[in-house]
Amino acid sequence: MELAEQQRLLSVYRDGLLDDTLPFWWPRSLDSEHGGFLLARDRDGSLLDTDKGMWQQCRATWLLGTLYNTVEPRALWLDWARQGIDFISRHGFDSDGRMWFHVTRDGAPIRKRRYVFTETFAAIAYAAMAKATGDFGQSDRARELFFMAKRHFADPFLTEPKFTDTRPVKAIGGPMITMVTAQELRRNLGDESFTSDIDAAIKEIRSDFMKSDIECVMETVSTDGAIIDHFDGR
Incomplete structure (x- = not known):
């Protein structure tokens, strides 16, 4: 992408956020x-x-x-x-x-x-x-x-489970939100120790949810990362 196009897109999204989106929500949404x-x-x-x-x-x-x-x-x-x-x-x-x-x-x-x-x-x-x-x-x-x-x-049974243990599963939402939350805490708190949480989440997503053979990222898999051949896992 040419530099001029990058600058144009920067203006589009910056102006859209600051001059259009934000004025829609604030100050009218203040209670x-x-x-x-x-x-x-x-x-x-x-x-x-x-x-x-x-x-x-x-x-x-x-x-x-x-x-x-x-x-x-x-x-x-x-x-x-x-x-x-x-x-x-x-x-x-x-x-x-x-x-x-x-x-x-x-x-x-x-x-x-x-x-x-x-x-x-x-x-x-x-x-x-x-x-x-x-x-x-x-x-x-x-x-x-x-x-x-x-x-x-790490321990879903800390709260009342939604499913039985007949077909245990895990969702990509856990490592995804862990990763992005750790990124925000690392940036705003200046604490590099959160990098280990980010790396662990990326590793789990790559090893258990990314399926290169079918070119898909699964939303739900079994607890060992295997594809679940039912509606919930497809």
Whole structure:
């Protein structure tokens, strides 16, 4: 690709993000009454639902913190990110340390999931805020959540299983989210020890999920990496 084309594409995506996508969501999505963000929006920006998904609260906070850290340190972006992390900290956690998946506008819990993807999204949000603010407490929280998620991926029976053990399986989602979460923590916390988590996740994906003979990356395989010749594994 020629340099001129690279620069053109850079402008397209940068301008699209900063001048089109972000102005659609903010500041209209700020919840000045309860904190966090109201993100269930129709195409015209109108509010469809006041409930709050913790995935979205965490990822929006990560986005704003990352913009502050990597594009330019706009005070407004950091203020908005603080509003997100404050809501997550106040309303995102159950008494056992696990996170809620779905809460009301004011943070009352509605639903909790078995899997730990919410915790990984919170980890990257706290890591971005740690870099933006220099707050070691945010850094510690990011690490705690990441290590909790790792424990659950390593031992699915820490929560009530969804399936019997008749046909044990594993999904690519675990190593994928472990890898990208570790990348964000390494970048934002400046800790190279996360490289080992990244390398381990890549190794697992390559050895168990990539099938060069059929030129496919499988989403679900048996626990030893074999293809499952049923609907769930195809």
